[in-house]
Amino acid sequence: MPSIYTSYDRNVRLTWVYLTGFLVVVIGIGYVFTNALDAPGILPIAVIFSTLMSFGSYWWSDSIVLSMSHARPIGPEDDKELFRIVENLSITAGLPMPRIYVIDDAAMNAFATGRDPEHGVICFTTGLLNRLEKSEIEGVAAHELSHIGNRDTLLSTVVVVLVGFIALLADWFRNSLWFGRRRSNDSEGGQLQLIFFILAVVLSILAPIATMLIQLAISRKREFLADASGALLTRYPEGLASALCKISADPEPLVEANRATAHLYIADPFKGHRIAKLFMTHPPVEERIAALLGTDNLQPTTNN
Numbered sequence: 001m002p003s004i005y006t007s008y009d010r011n012v013r014l015t016w017v018y019l020t021g022f023l024v025v026v027i028g029i030g031y032v033f034t035n036a037l038d039a040p041g042i043l044p045i046a047v048i049f050s051t052l053m054s055f056g057s058y059w060w061s062d063s064i065v066l067s068m069s070h071a072r073p074i075g076p077e078d079d080k081e082l083f084r085i086v087e088n089l090s091i092t093a094g095l096p097m098p099r100i101y102v103i104d105d106a107a108m109n110a111f112a113t114g115r116d117p118e119h120g121v122i123c124f125t126t127g128l129l130n131r132l133e134k135s136e137i138e139g140v141a142a143h144e145l146s147h148i149g150n151r152d153t154l155l156s157t158v159v160v161v162l163v164g165f166i167a168l169l170a171d172w173f174r175n176s177l178w179f180g181r182r183r184s185n186d187s188e189g190g191q192l193q194l195i196f197f198i199l200a201v202v203l204s205i206l207a208p209i210a211t212m213l214i215q216l217a218i219s220r221k222r223e224f225l226a227d228a229s230g231a232l233l234t235r236y237p238e239g240l241a242s243a244l245c246k247i248s249a250d251p252e253p254l255v256e257a258n259r260a261t262a263h264l265y266i267a268d269p270f271k272g273h274r275i276a277k278l279f280m281t282h283p284p285v286e287e288r289i290a291a292l293l294g295t296d297n298l299q300p301t302t303n304n
Helices: 008-037 042-068 080-093 126-131 134-149 152-176 190-234 237-249 285-293
Strands: 099-103 110-113 121-125
Touching: 008 042, 008 152, 008 190, 042 110, 042 121, 042 152, 080 099, 080 134, 080 190, 099 126, 110 134, 110 152, 121 126, 121 134, 126 134, 134 152, 134 190, 134 237, 152 190, 190 237, 190 285, 237 285
Parallel strands: 099 121
Antiparallel strands: 110 121
């Protein structure tokens, strides 16, 4: 039976594995790009920047994500009922009260961030707060608190920064090819440099795709666990199921969403885009609702 702490320790370990792996991958990519472009300065720069990005993503990833999402903090005086809901759920889960942020957007969505429960943040769109019922908002809040309790927020937000940096590194290499950097065929190491050049081109294309697929796979798996943990918190899975049903049916796209942060949200923030399941940021909402209700009935009953 999943609980609010099911993956706490595992996600902490995974975070350090990803940070270490990120350093190794960036150093390897930097080494290949250095030899491909015959530019010795690339490798030390890549190492310095990857080290800074690793530590920065751990300490400031939440601030980066909130800034990218144009979210603003609110206090109890702004929405007493919302704070009461989150506070009660936090007490039930044995977690510190997270900070509450909102995004001024008509679309219905929410996400959580923060490197640990003491720095947890839950962010709601105004569209969600204005259009969902109390039991549904409670289900969404419980889902996001579960992400915080399981340390999904640390893992997910760190991955956002690291994946983004690898994509930027790959883009830089491809762009450098247009600014006069060419391999030297008449040098003694011309053949070896040609091999590095081909490998660099392949890496610049495949590395961002591979890291993105890892990012999406992590996100999809964590959503199922957060749904189950959230349902246990509220003891009312129908509330979260109904919220997911309404959010997925909402045709309004989230203006502030971008591909780097899309996997953080409770539901896919992009509407009207049919993409392969491999590239989906979230599991199909029908599967999530069916799992919550423990039935083949995919349409939960609402009070509307």
